[in-house]
Amino acid sequence: MQIADTAERVRDRLKGINLYLIGMMGSGKTTVGRELASTIGYGFCDTDAVIEKVAGQSINDIFKSEGEQAFRELESKVLGELSAYTRLAIATGGGIVLRRENWSYLQQGLVVWLDVPVEILLSRLAGDITRPLLQVPDPAGELQTRLAQRQRLYAQADLRITVTHEETPAQIAARIIETIPTVLKPPINPEN
Numbered sequence: 226m227q228i229a230d231t232a233e234r235v236r237d238r239l240k241g242i243n244l245y246l247i248g249m250m251g252s253g254k255t256t257v258g259r260e261l262a263s264t265i266g267y268g269f270c271d272t273d274a275v276i277e278k279v280a281g282q283s284i285n286d287i288f289k290s291e292g293e294q295a296f297r298e299l300e301s302k303v304l305g306e307l308s309a310y311t312r313l314a315i316a317t318g319g320g321i322v323l324r325r326e327n328w329s330y331l332q333q334g335l336v337v338w339l340d341v342p343v344e345i346l347l348s349r350l351a352g353d354i355t356r357p358l359l360q361v362p363d364p365a366g367e368l369q370t371r372l373a374q375r376q377r378l379y380a381q382a383d384l385r386i387t388v389t390h391e392e393t394p395a396q397i398a399a400r401i402i403e404t405i406p407t408v409l410k411p412p413i414n415p416e417n
């Protein structure tokens with residue numbers, strides 16, 4: 226079946242609930258999230274982009290001037306506000322899973338973990354200067370340590386999409402759409 230047909234069926238079955246993308250920095254939440262939204266006919270939002278807009282500063286500058294704690298507070302506030310909407314694919318920041326209160330919002334939707342090995346994250350983020358937590362002498366070690374701290378939290382997602390080799394964002398979005406029915410309640414069929 227064409228992905229467009231599958232996407233239409235899945236959108237109907239979702240009944241407007243939001244899709245939240247979680248996972249490590251570089252796992253493709255922003256890129257795949259945008260693709261997922263357009264394929265399924267949802268709006269797209271990125272918590273980091275909204276934070277930058279409301280703060281009037283880049284993520285780097287927020288970390289520098291206010292610190293991580295202040296960033297996390299803004300992040301929870303933005304997540305809470307976005308979760309009041311429906312029919313959105315929401316790309317989150319990699320650390321969204323760290324706060325318990327964030328889960329009360331995430332759990333209102335369907336949570337998708339993009340599980341991507343550290344080697345791929347590193348190759349994608351080589352030379353990136355927009356992620357303050359990776360501006361350290363050993364970004365590989367930093368990613369490993371943070372993944373070890375967060376893995377059990379990411380594992381709370383409804384859906385785990387494992388990326389073992391490079392696939393295009395469109396292919397990953399299609400894979401998410403095809404897998405969503407496995408975690409939804411089966412449709413009611415009164416004839417059975």
Ligand SMILES: Nc1ncnc2c1ncn2[C@@H]1O[C@H](COP(=O)(O)OP(=O)(O)O)[C@@H](O)[C@H]1O
Pocket residue numbers: 248249250251252253254255256257316349350391392393394397
């Ligand atoms: N499936 C993919 N294949 C190749 N490159 C990708 C893929 N997904 C994301 N990227 C690239 O990896 C980098 C990080 O992606 P991004 O969507 O910003 O990740 P996140 O939001 O999870 O941090 C970007 O340069 C993006 O273009």
Ligand SMILES: O=C(O)C1=C[C@@H](OP(=O)(O)O)[C@@H](O)[C@H](O)C1
Pocket residue numbers: 248249250251254255273284317318319320321355356357358
């Ligand atoms: O993992 C993290 O703690 C962070 C991930 C970033 O978003 P991406 O996951 O989109 O890179 C951004 O929210 C901030 O730099 C902190």
Ligand SMILES: [Mg+2]
Pocket residue numbers: 254255271273316317318
């Ligand atoms: Mg992102």
